[in-house]
Amino acid sequence: MSINIIVCAKQVMDPETPSSAFSVDSDIKQVTPVQGIPPVVNGFCENAVEAALQIREAAGGGTVTVLSVGNEFVMDVMKKPLSMGADSMILIQDQLCENLDALGTVNVLSAAITRAGEFDLILCGQQASDWDNAHVPLGLSETLGIPCLTEAKNIEIGDDSVTVNSSRTDGYEVFEANLPALITVNNEIGEPRYPTLRGIMQASRKTPEILSLSDLGLSEDQMAPAMALSDLYIPVSEAQCEIIEGEDDADSGRLLALKLREAKII
Amino acid sequence: MSEILVLAEIENGTLHSTAGELLAAARKLAAELNLDVSAALFGEITEDITGEVVALGADNVYTASHPKLASNVADAHVAALEQICQQASPTAVLTAKTPLGRVVGPRLAYRMGVGVAQDCMNVTGEKISGKITVTRPVYGGNAMAAFTFTDKNPQFIVVRVKAFEALERDDSRVGRIVELDMDIADDQIKVKLIETVKEESEGVKLEDASVIVSGGRGLGGPEPFSQLEELAKMFNGAVGASRAVCDAGWLDHSYQVGLTGKTVSPDLYITVGISGASQHMAGCSSSKSIVAINKDSEANIFKEASFGVVGDWEKVLPSFTATVQELLSS
Ligand SMILES: Cc1cc2nc3c(=O)[nH]c(=O)nc-3n(C[C@H](O)[C@H](O)[C@H](O)COP(=O)(O)OP(=O)(O)OC[C@H]3O[C@@H](n4cnc5c(N)ncnc54)[C@H](O)[C@@H]3O)c2cc1C
Ligand SMILES: Nc1ncnc2c1ncn2[C@@H]1O[C@H](COP(=O)(O)O)[C@@H](O)[C@H]1O
Numbered sequence: 001m002s003i004n005i006i007v008c009a010k011q012v013m014d015p016e017t018p019s020s021a022f023s024v025d026s027d028i029k030q031v032t033p034v035q036g037i038p039p040v041v042n043g044f045c046e047n048a049v050e051a052a053l054q055i056r057e058a059a060g061g062g063t064v065t066v067l068s069v070g071n072e073f074v075m076d077v078m079k080k081p082l083s084m085g086a087d088s089m090i091l092i093q094d095q096l097c098e099n100l101d102a103l104g105t106v107n108v109l110s111a112a113i114t115r116a117g118e119f120d121l122i123l124c125g126q127q128a129s130d131w132d133n134a135h136v137p138l139g140l141s142e143t144l145g146i147p148c149l150t151e152a153k154n155i156e157i158g159d160d161s162v163t164v165n166s167s168r169t170d171g172y173e174v175f176e177a178n179l180p181a182l183i184t185v186n187n188e189i190g191e192p193r194y195p196t197l198r199g200i201m202q203a204s205r206k207t208p209e210i211l212s213l214s215d216l217g218l219s220e221d222q223m224a225p226a227m228a229l230s231d232l233y234i235p236v237s238e239a240q241c242e243i244i245e246g247e248d249d250a251d252s253g254r255l256l257a258l259k260l261r262e263a264k265i266i
Numbered sequence: 267m268s269e270i271l272v273l274a275e276i277e278n279g280t281l282h283s284t285a286g287e288l289l290a291a292a293r294k295l296a297a298e299l300n301l302d303v304s305a306a307l308f309g310e311i312t313e314d315i316t317g318e319v320v321a322l323g324a325d326n327v328y329t330a331s332h333p334k335l336a337s338n339v340a341d342a343h344v345a346a347l348e349q350i351c352q353q354a355s356p357t358a359v360l361t362a363k364t365p366l367g368r369v370v371g372p373r374l375a376y377r378m379g380v381g382v383a384q385d386c387m388n389v390t391g392e393k394i395s396g397k398i399t400v401t402r403p404v405y406g407g408n409a410m411a412a413f414t415f416t417d418k419n420p421q422f423i424v425v426r427v428k429a430f431e432a433l434e435r436d437d438s439r440v441g442r443i444v445e446l447d448m449d450i451a452d453d454q455i456k457v458k459l460i461e462t463v464k465e466e467s468e469g470v471k472l473e474d475a476s477v478i479v480s481g482g483r484g485l486g487g488p489e490p491f492s493q494l495e496e497l498a499k500m501f502n503g504a505v506g507a508s509r510a511v512c513d514a515g516w517l518d519h520s521y522q523v524g525l526t527g528k529t530v531s532p533d534l535y536i537t538v539g540i541s542g543a544s545q546h547m548a549g550c551s552s553s554k555s556i557v558a559i560n561k562d563s564e565a566n567i568f569k570e571a572s573f574g575v576v577g578d579w580e581k582v583l584p585s586f587t588a589t590v591q592e593l594l595s596s
Contacts, residue, residue, distance in 0.1 A: 101543075252575040
């Protein structure tokens with residue numbers, strides 16, 4: 001069996017950026033990139049790449065194509081899925097994508113997917129750690145008119161069908177759908193593999209296909225936002241932490257308990 | 267008169283707790299914009315449930331008990347909600363950030379070609395312009411963003427669980443109940459629910475606990491969690507964890523608190539060896555009191571906690587636990 005998978009992956013600011021280094025420019029309503037901290041492939045998208053590779057391996061053949069939309073890709077970052085073992089990569093890179101919102105992203109992704117041809121599966125991350133929208137994949141399944149399975153922690157491919165275990169707070173639900181289908185993947189699917197030296201060598205010989213919006217026949221008005229960002233700010237925490245200090249750590253622990261009693265918390 | 271429409275979920279034959287929260291948010295918007303509040307109820311509907319929805323704030327209740335709506339398959343709910351939107355032309359549609367609501371709202375928004383905002387903590391209507399603005403955390407909670415919808419209705423808003431408090435039940439309220447005959451075509455249903463598997467952890471449920479003791483990567487492994495368990499038991503509370511702990515396999519993902527885990531708001535949230543990343547705090551910042559034990563005085567958790575000890579948990583926790591036990595038994 002051979003299976004063709006498209007993985008949608010987004011380049012995002014590193015979510016491990018310390019809160020203290022995080023700042024926004026409220027005039028232009030944008031997050032200011034932190035000098036010296038390069039962007040990363042969104043974590044859940046890496047989980048989706050991992051899931052795709054496992055499915056291709058289990059099927060014994062097929063292709064994994066990574067697709068991304070952005071305005072300024074850092075090639076060393078974006079090549080990671082290729083180093084992990086993906087077969088090819090399509091980057092839609094256009095200045096017009098700078099402030100693209102979720103609706104615009106769905107339009108671009110679906111045009112690119114339609115152009116790429118036949119596929120069996122689309123895998124997406126559950127949410128992107130920049131705007132935390134968690135709905136681009138849902139929109140994509142609507143636009144493409146294919147089954148939508150979400151929050152997968154396990155994916156099983158059958159003849160022409162797919163079975164997914166969807167994470168729930170108190171267990172999971174098992175869903176089934178026909179192929180082609182779209183699935184969003186979360187961290188419970190397992191850690192993404194580290195690129196091997198051989199993988200990195202192979203990836204260095206691959207050139208991502210880079211397209212612009214006009215290559216996809218898209219015009220600027222199809223990128224019109226569905227909502228206006230009216231404010232962006234860093235929330236201020238009102239908490240004032242009282243540090244309890246005893247003679248040593250053990251004493252501090254004892255004093256902490258006494259303090260909580262004094263404050264009538266326990 | 268146009269309306270604010272709420273998707274009120276039913277779970278195991280009872281109204282889901284988020285229904286009251288959504289109705290409270292909708293009543294706020296309705297007052298600001300001078301609109302009605304309507305609720306959509308799907309599945310096995312009883313008179314008790316419709317009565318409760320009215321008592322919690324609905325002026326109109328649309329009910330549909332099509333067999334395809336009996337299970338939590340999003341496809342059927344999207345189709346049914348779409349039919350109500352076509353008939354009632356609501357100004358805004360509110361769904362809860364539950365496994366069903368966070369999928370149904372956005373999918374229908376895209377189907378209708380209108381905007382959607384996920385995980386909203388507040389909603390405001392501006393009387394003169396009639397515009398709705400939502401506020402939601404972005405960048406893992408590091409920033410807050412306010413979005414205003416364009417003129418296209420309906421505007422889809424997914425509301426964070428527990429962001430609103432349900433209104434006091436008022437049984438004198440009167441509502442209009444509209445039973446709908448839904449027509450849901452077979453080809454609308456593309457996904458089949460095979461099985462629901464429950465993995466309830468024993469003891470008090472994390473979401474219901476009034477005291478939570480949460481552990482992070484700083485604990486170094488799964489074993490120390492028995493000490494957290496011991497402390498939690500004294501309060502009849504529950505144990506939680508950071509994602510780092512769950513990803514490492516020390517505890518199951520059902521223990522995870524945070525942006526992509528559970529949202530909790532206990533009276534007391536005690537963290538041990540947790541750095542307090544914004545994505546973790548997103549799930550617990552509405553706790554009444556947060557207490558931190560962490561050896562790094564620079565850790566972000568000390569910006570969020572009200573009491574803390576800078577120290578090694580291996581030394582701090584035993585004496586803390588022993589003193590708590592004394593205090594609670596005296
Ligand atoms: C999209 C996205 C979603 C996420 N969702 C979640 C989520 O839902 N929940 C969540 O928790 N995280 C989430 N995260 C991950 C989050 O960013 C952090 O990586 C995670 O919370 C860190 O867990 P931690 O605090 O246990 O570990 P660390 O950040 O490694 O912190 C460990 C802490 O332990 C302290 N420590 C070490 N040894 C000791 C000792 N002996 N005594 C006392 N203290 C000690 C250290 O000083 C340190 O502060 C998400 C991330 C992303 C990108
Ligand atoms: N610009 C993009 N390029 C490629 N995939 C994207 C893009 N934006 C969102 N996605 C996909 O949609 C998922 C959820 O993103 P979001 O809805 O933005 O939170 C991501 O994990 C990706 O799989």
